[in-house]
Amino acid sequence: MTIQRKKITVVGAGFTGATTALMLAQKELGDVVLVDIPQLENPTKGKALDMLEASPVQGFDSNIIGTSNYEDAAGSDIVIITAGIARKPGMSRDDLVNTNAGIVKSVCENVKKYCPDSIVIILSNPVDAMTYAAYKTLGFPKNRVIGQSGVLDTARYCTFIAQELNVSVEDVRGFVLGGHGDDMVPLVRYSSVGGIPIDTLIPADRIESIVQRTRVGGGEIVNLLGNGSAYYAPAASLVQMTEAILKDKKRIIPVIAYLEGEYGYNDLFLGVPTILGGNGIEKVFELELTPEEKAGLDKSADSVRNVISVVTI
Numbered sequence: 001m002t003i004q005r006k007k008i009t010v011v012g013a014g015f016t017g018a019t020t021a022l023m024l025a026q027k028e029l030g031d032v033v034l035v036d037i038p039q040l041e042n043p044t045k046g047k048a049l050d051m052l053e054a055s056p057v058q059g060f061d062s063n064i065i066g067t068s069n070y071e072d073a074a075g076s077d078i079v080i081i082t083a084g085i086a087r088k089p090g091m092s093r094d095d096l097v098n099t100n101a102g103i104v105k106s107v108c109e110n111v112k113k114y115c116p117d118s119i120v121i122i123l124s125n126p127v128d129a130m131t132y133a134a135y136k137t138l139g140f141p142k143n144r145v146i147g148q149s150g151v152l153d154t155a156r157y158c159t160f161i162a163q164e165l166n167v168s169v170e171d172v173r174g175f176v177l178g179g180h181g182d183d184m185v186p187l188v189r190y191s192s193v194g195g196i197p198i199d200t201l202i203p204a205d206r207i208e209s210i211v212q213r214t215r216v217g218g219g220e221i222v223n224l225l226g227n228g229s230a231y232y233a234p235a236a237s238l239v240q241m242t243e244a245i246l247k248d249k250k251r252i253i254p255v256i257a258y259l260e261g262e263y264g265y266n267d268l269f270l271g272v273p274t275i276l277g278g279n280g281i282e283k284v285f286e287l288e289l290t291p292e293e294k295a296g297l298d299k300s301a302d303s304v305r306n307v308i309s310v311v312t313i
């Protein structure tokens, strides 16, 4: 019997892609192929080699290569798509739609050709619509096309709750539903610290400000950075999703999933709680929502539909 290492391709070797590649290798989740455009082939090779040269110091045995040739990605188990432009202060994620739809579709043509059995995770923004574009281009089953937003949005929400209470982030639980935009829906009713509901620990006005800060959490980083968007927490989120799949952990994680009737939505990608395991999205949980929560989710779904409507498939 030959045991083979897993192969993970990261498309886009910019801030999020390069950070993800390094974190994946540090966790020895598999060998990593970092892909960018031909004009950036040498810098991409350089980043990969630089990361590899950290391996003796940090003691990891994952290989990392940089390339612009999709043949190097052939047979990947997981493909993570971070290719595209990032927003700058004053822009919304939706302003990226036209440029990034073209990029994501062209990347997916290659993924379909060279990695037909892969599970694909999309990060490029506006991510709900880009996941939809990827799904339509790839033609893969819905369990193998997954967008990243909920892990990151939930991580921000949990960070702010832990800061508010001055407790360990490890004991904070919660999640965020809906699209990856300013009308996402952090679910206070399903949030707890060490099993204690947060609305018994934090005054309502403070919870409301945590919810609002979460909704615009991406923009807060964009404004601070000045010339790009977040990448450490987004990369950590992609790594958690990849680990859940490659180790078949069956974690309950909010991700952007294709909905066919769940929550009353059809032919739409939206952030919902799922089981993430070896087959990708193995189940979508349909939670009971209050009328107010459902109205928030409907608003978020409408925003995603509006963005999808401008994408030509």
Ligand SMILES: NC(=O)C1=CN([C@@H]2O[C@H](COP(=O)(O)OP(=O)(O)OC[C@H]3O[C@@H](n4cnc5c(N)ncnc54)[C@H](O)[C@@H]3O)[C@@H](O)[C@H]2O)C=CC1
Pocket (backbone or CB within 6 Å): 011, 012, 013, 014, 015, 016, 017, 035, 036, 037, 040, 082, 083, 084, 085, 086, 087, 096, 100, 103, 106, 107, 122, 123, 124, 125, 126, 127, 148, 149, 152, 180, 228, 229, 230, 231, 234
């Ligand atoms: N869904 C989420 O939670 C998050 C999404 N993002 C999104 O991720 C995307 C990437 O962000 P960054 O890495 O910060 O941007 P970046 O500009 O640092 O890197 C993007 C990379 O994509 C490459 N690229 C462009 N076209 C390509 C193609 N056709 N094939 C291969 N590579 C290509 C660029 O050359 C560049 O190296 C942005 O759209 C950003 O908005 C970022 C953070 C969180």
Ligand SMILES: O=C([O-])CC(=O)C(=O)O
Pocket (backbone or CB within 6 Å): 086, 087, 093, 125, 152, 180, 217, 218, 219, 221, 222, 229, 230, 234
């Ligand atoms: O805000 C952005 O443009 C990048 C992103 O999606 C995030 O950090 O949540």
